[in-house]
Amino acid sequence: EAQVTQNPRYLITVTGKKLTVTCSQNMNHEYMSWYRQDPGLGLRQIYYSMNVEVTDKGDVPEGYKVSRKEKRNFPLILESPSPNQTSLYFCASSLSGVLHYTQYFGPGTRLTVL
């Protein structure tokens, strides 16, 4: 089954404790992206990757890191999480970019930073 998977689905952590949220797709997609969703703000793009080893900042990259060492995986790293990073996070992928190919979204990761 074609899908985007995220792990963990739920995470409660404390300020400053490094964490990684994994994202994996099995569709051989070139493009992957991370978003955070906050009430009343819609989704905001954190980082995206056009292909292996090619990443760029979205609108809210501060406090986040990403890497794209292989095509299927695009982990989101919070080196020192803070309470303002409490949010619902979505990973998405598409064959190439966002204009001409459908983006497939993962189920989301709900992160709480205490």
Added chain:
Amino acid sequence: AQSVTQLDSHVSVSEGTPVLLRCNYSSSYSPSLFWYVQHPNKGLQLLLKYTSAATLVKGINGFEAEFKKSETSFHLTKPSAHMSDAAEYFCVVSPSGSSYKLIFGSGTRLLVRP
């Protein structure tokens, strides 16, 4: 900077009546526009998209949207609401010149009364 404004945070309709979800965009150039739907506790799904072809765009589940450049609008409509349409809907713009970035509106929650 390009942006989208969703004019209603909540819309409530009766089953079988028309749906209108309003979206206005700001852009110096002809943008690419999308509508995404998010059902409760689910990821996002593409409903339809406009990428400078026909101004009336048909999507899945009977939804359609019309791009009106003179009004800078991209409203989402459906002739007859179904209970399963209850969800949150996001109007989204891809900035001109970018195939990789998306800017989401704040969302409209659609309630369908029996």
